[in-house]
Amino acid sequence: MPLEFSEIAGAAEDLNARREQRRKDKEPKTFEESRLELLLILEWARLRFADQEEPANAIVHGLVMRLNEFRNACDPAIWRELLPEAQRHSLGDYLLQDPFTRRSFDKPRGYSGDGVLLDLLYRHPSIEPRVAESSLLGQDIYAYTSISSSAVAVRERRDLLGEWVDETAARVRTPEILAIAGGHLRESEKSVALAEGRVGRWLSVDQDPANLAVVAEDYAGKAVETLAGSVKGLVAGTHDIGQFDFAYSAGVYDYLPDEAAVLLTRQILARLKPGGSFVFGNFSTEVIPDGYMETFMNWQLMMRTEAQMRALAEASVKGQDAQAEVFFGRNRHIVYARITRKS
Incomplete structure (x- = not known):
């Protein structure tokens, strides 16, 4: 049952008392204390939606920031245990209208x-x-x-991919491009080279037939091709996809543990022509809406630090004639690795 304002005030006083006692005793935050703190955050937002006195953007922004702060301070095991309770909270009746x-x-x-x-x-x-x-x-x-900041980062990623294809087309005549888990391939709409017919082949590999159907329909008559395939198939080398001047993965690495990520990267590097490059992105640990994504969007990602991304890239190029660089997008929500094959 939702809490009334007086109950929330009482719960907040209880939480503050527990915090003070914990500090005196120098003890870690308990599960019940974390649970109560999360409940207060959710009820704070629910009451504001119910009152209908504040704009929705202000309420959601406040919720996003509070969940981010709470998640960062929470024991990871406790956070994971609290996720189902947050997802069952009646605040979702408002948020899931989005x-x-x-x-x-x-x-x-x-x-x-x-x-x-x-x-x-x-x-x-x-x-x-x-x-x-x-x-x-x-x-x-x-x-x-x-x-939101994460949405801005994703739109920037789409635009960057289109720019990198154009840079490849300026370097190589009619280049061959590979998109891993290409989705609806909206970055192709940002490519001047594709629009001008200067791309030789743009292959989108995806395991979702609905994604492939949209790509086939929306970009018919252009140099875009589709292939029903999975990351597992790419790692195993079962797909005969050819060689490429530029390959990229926008979001696959958000779901791959390090070992699988290195295996996939090495397979793609083997598919690059001399001078070709492979770019893959990963949500960074600096993502602000992480708590909102994991609770009310039920969207868990394998976020990486710059150092973790660099270690992944270096492990992938070990023993190969290739150069790796790691860099952030503008708001640091996505970290990229670019690996260029020298020969």
């Missing part, structure tokens, strides 16, 4: 980051009817979540 949050939480294709969800992040014209079908509150929440 088509972006709802799409991730429901996972209609079995995973969060499908092509439709990315189109929602991109604010792509194709999803305008879906947004219009949402409640007014859902549209207001989407107006915030779709311009």
